[in-house]
Amino acid sequence: MAKLMYRDAIRNTIFQEMQRDPRVVVLGEDVVGGMGTAGGPEAIGGIWSTSTGLYDAFGPDRVIDTPISESAIVGAAGGLALAGKRPVAEIMFADFIGVCMDQLWNQIAKFRYMFGGKSICPAVIRMPCGAGYNAAAQHSQVIHQFVTNMPGLKVVMPSTPEDACGLLRQAIRDDDPVIFLEHKFLYGMSGEVSDDPEFCIPFGHARLARAGLDATIVAAGMMVGYAEAAADELARDGIGCDVIDLRTTSPLDEEAILDSVEVTGRLVVVDEAPPRCSLATDIAALVASKAFASLKAPTEMVTAPHTPVPFARELESAYLPSPAKIVAAVRQTLSYR
Structure with missing residues (x-):
């Protein structure tokens, strides 16, 4: 290594x-x-x-x-x-x-x-x-x-x-x-x-970046690090989250998402894209159609707003998803009992 x-x-x-x-x-x-x-x-x-x-x-x-x-x-x-x-x-x-x-x-x-x-x-x-x-x-x-x-x-x-x-x-x-x-x-x-010149990761196989029983957080790319940071903060309060790193969006590891939601009953999807017709809405629809009976609360989506990316540093920071926004979304879905 x-x-x-x-x-x-x-x-x-x-x-x-x-x-x-x-x-x-x-x-x-x-x-x-x-x-x-x-x-x-x-x-x-x-x-x-x-x-x-x-x-x-x-x-x-x-x-x-x-x-x-x-x-x-x-x-x-x-x-x-x-x-x-x-x-x-x-x-x-x-x-x-x-x-x-x-x-x-x-x-x-x-x-x-x-x-x-x-x-x-x-x-x-x-x-x-x-x-x-x-x-x-x-x-x-x-x-x-x-x-x-x-x-x-x-x-x-x-x-x-x-x-x-x-x-x-x-x-x-x-x-x-x-x-x-x-x-x-x-x-x-x-x-x-890995130093192995044959090291390959097959497509369509998500990575479980964190494990927990209370909520499922799905993310890809840079958003995975934000999701991990949010899960670590929540863990300090006794809240355990599965963090699923998709790795590939096509093919999509539907099984990993659905299996996790069937255990946790709660889903938070993090996506840097604006929400309309996005990866977040696609995954929310997937879970609603194939794991609806497992859901204990509405799905939460943490996305950018439906607007171009701002130039100003403060506005860009407000535009992007963040660990704090993910934490708030997890707490929101946990508020449904």
Whole structure:
């Protein structure tokens, strides 16, 4: 086991997979250091430092700086995947998904279906996402609610450095297109990561981050840490909570959610997205339709409001879910007797 930052776990995993499989290629805006940068001190590996050193190790044929065109990046990734490569493409900010929506929704997500299963599209599209840096409304959004809705895409939201490693390795080796969402606020997080070059985490298997009998808290990505903090605070008052880290939203581990709610009888869903047509509402509906008899109280949802992400630090803090809001939601659902 080694202690790594989240961003280093991402970079190391890509490096190891490129060493293992010559079909793996990396492309995106500034993944080397800027269009035309030939390595050297300017090769920063993108603004998030998640591809540093790859260019020097694997050269321009496998680490490709692209123009500022999300359509070109995702379209090229799809073409490379159909041609037998295993591309790992980066969209610098998930907010720009709208520019490449046709390539994602109408092309990459549908290739296997429309070709009758005769073709695979093993493309990984990495997207840094989320608020917390006061980057304003166009650079602070989460987009898992959109891509989870698209049949044909697998959607991954790792919450720890170890999960970032295991899930990314699984994504690169998967034969289907994977949207790999990395919350920007987690890049500096440190944690233990397996040294095993074969360490993979299968999709569709949630992680039980905390265990308790009084309430179930479901979260993904950065919200998992907030849920854990809330559960720890509640535990000091004798309230035990299951905290379920979804890891992937498509496929979704329905069994883990339903099994927990059947024991606790209470559900709190935490989601950084606005509430309308969100992951929170989807999970609330799932439990209402499949575990209604187990519920002892109405489901509580802790989400962002239905508004763009504010720029001002104080407003952004008020906009986001927080451990305090999760604690209040758990106490609210426990108030029903």
